[in-house]
Structures are given as C-alpha cells and as structure tokens.
Amino acid sequence: MSTSEAGAAATVIPIDDVARHHGAAGKAPVTAAPPPAAAAVPVAAAAPAATTTAPRKIGLPFFRQADRGSRCVALIDFVLRIAAFGPTLAAAIATGTSDETLSVFTQFFQFRARFDDFPALLFFMVANAIAAGYLVLSLPFSFVIVLRPQATGLRLLLLVCDMIMVALLTAAAAAAAAIVDLAHSGNLRANWVAICMQFHGFCQRTSGAVVASFLAVLVFILLVIMAAFAIRKR
Numbered sequence: 001m002s003t004s005e006a007g008a009a010a011t012v013i014p015i016d017d018v019a020r021h022h023g024a025a026g027k028a029p030v031t032a033a034p035p036p037a038a039a040a041v042p043v044a045a046a047a048p049a050a051t052t053t054a055p056r057k058i059g060l061p062f063f064r065q066a067d068r069g070s071r072c073v074a075l076i077d078f079v080l081r082i083a084a085f086g087p088t089l090a091a092a093i094a095t096g097t098s099d100e101t102l103s104v105f106t107q108f109f110q111f112r113a114r115f116d117d118f119p120a121l122l123f124f125m126v127a128n129a130i131a132a133g134y135l136v137l138s139l140p141f142s143f144v145i146v147l148r149p150q151a152t153g154l155r156l157l158l159l160v161c162d163m164i165m166v167a168l169l170t171a172a173a174a175a176a177a178a179i180v181d182l183a184h185s186g187n188l189r190a191n192w193v194a195i196c197m198q199f200h201g202f203c204q205r206t207s208g209a210v211v212a213s214f215l216a217v218l219v220f221i222l223l224v225i226m227a228a229f230a231i232r233k234r
Contacts, residue, residue, distance in 0.1 A: 070149035073230050077158075077223060078142040084219035085135040087212035088169075092128035094212070095121055095176075098205040113195060113202040120175040121206065127172030128213055131165050131220075152231060159227040166220045173213040180206050 098121075101112045115121040138161065141154050183203055186194035196203035 070230055070233065071146060073226050074142065074145040074149055077226055078139070078146055080219050080223055081135050081139055081142055084216045084223075085132055087216040087219075088128045088132040088135065091209040091212040091216070092125050092132060094205045094209040095125040095128070098202050098209075100199045100202040113199040115206070118179050120179045124172040124176035124209070124213070127168050128209070128216075131169050131216060134161065134165055149230075155227050155231050159224060159231065162220055162223045162227065166217060166224060169213060169217045169220065173210055173217060176206065176210050176213070180210055 095115050098115045099113070115125060138158060141158055145151055145154050145158075180203065182192060183199075183206070184194060184196045186192050
C-alpha cells in the first residue's frame with residue numbers, strides 16, 4: 001500500500017471533538033451544592049404568643065383616685081354651710097323678736113326695750129339675715145364642687161364671698177356684743193345703768209344671738225381656710 005492510500009484511509013477526528021474530550025476528562029464532576037438548611041425558627045417567633053388584654057375599665061370622674069381628697073374637702077364644705085345656716089338664721093330671728101315691755105307701778109308708766117332702739121342690734125340682725133341667705137344660695141355651687149372638684153373658678157368665687165361674710169358678721173357680732181355687755185354691766189362713769197336686771201328676756205335673746213353669730217363666724221373662717229387650701233393644692 002502506498003503512502004497516499006494510507007493517508008486516505010486514515011480517520012479524521014475534528015479538533016473540536018478532541019478539545020471537548022480532553023476538557024471533560026480534566027474537569028471533576030461538579031456536584032450541585034445542597035440547598036441551605038432552613039434556619040431554625042424559634043417557637044416563640046413562629047407561633048405568636050396569645051396576648052390577653054385586660055378588660056378596659058371605664059373611669060367615672062366621680063370615682064377618680066386623684067380627686068378623692070379634694071372631694072372630701074368639698075363635701076365637708078357643703079356640710080359646714082348647712083351647719084352655719086342654723087346659727088345665722090337663729091341669731092336674726094332672736095334679735096328681730098327681742099321686744100320686752102316693763103311696767104313700773106302702774107300701766108301708765110312703761111319702759112320698753114326693743115332691738116331697733118339700738119342701731120348696732122339692727123345692723124346685727126340685717127347682717128345675720130344676709131349671711132343666712134348667702135349660705136342658702138351658695139349650697140348649689142358647693143354641691144357642684146363636690147361633683148367636680150377640679151372647678152377652681154367656683155372655689156375662688158366662694159372663697160371671696162366667704163371672706164366678705166366673715167368681715168360682715170365679725171363687725172356685726174362685735175358691735176352687738178358691745179351693746180349686750182353694756183346692757184349687762186352698764187357704765188358708771190357715763191351714768192348708764194344696767195338694764196338686764198329688769199329686762200331679762202331681752203338680754204337673754206340678744207346674748208344668745210351674739211353667741212350664735214360668733215359660732216357662724218368660726219364656721220366661715222373654717223370655710224375660708226379649706227377653700228384656700230384646696231385652691232393651693234390645685
């Protein structure tokens with residue numbers, strides 16, 4: 001066989017197939033990476049915890065814890081106003097009905113003691129009547145403060161009015177006390193005789209009225225102190 005025939009009978013292998021064959025033999029088989037394991041999820045995060053919501057309490061303004069002290073002071077204020085009404089009204093009535101007539105020897109000679117004969121006692125009766133009327137009118141405002149302790153404006157209004165009543169009643173009771181003391185003791189230097197030795201009923205009524213009025217003054221002073229304390233606390 002000649003060389004030309006041998007070359008013609010040889011099998012021709014393309015270069016691409018040889019390169020592909022050597023490349024497949026040199027490379028290691030690539031294995032696919034396993035999928036990443038799923039991260040462990042905590043049980044607490046996976047299953048949402050059941051939250052228990054406490055029942056919502058409806059807070060009424062009347063039962064609020066912060067207002068209990070102020071409400072107690074307002075309630076005492078309301079009770080004291082009712083208590084002060086009695087002495088002021090009793091003092092006004094007792095003074096207005098203090099009238100006594102004394103007969104000497106015969107019915108033609110009579111001496112009469114009446115409250116309007118003394119301007120101080122007249123002023124005393126009017127002042128106590130005004131104070132009694134004011135106490136009645138102030139009761140609704142005091143009751144509103146019991147329901148709403150945060151109403152500082154009403155407290156301030158009652159405080160100013162109470163101070164006016166303290167000044168009025170103190171002046172009236174002091175003037176009436178001077179007249180009653182003069183009626184009991186008299187004045188030797190001025191030659192004023194004590195009339196209570198004859199006019200017992202008149203002196204008893206006026207003396208009791210003065211004592212009742214001073215009690216009302218003390219109650220008003222307590223009202224002023226409590227109102228000032230409550231406003232300062234606010």
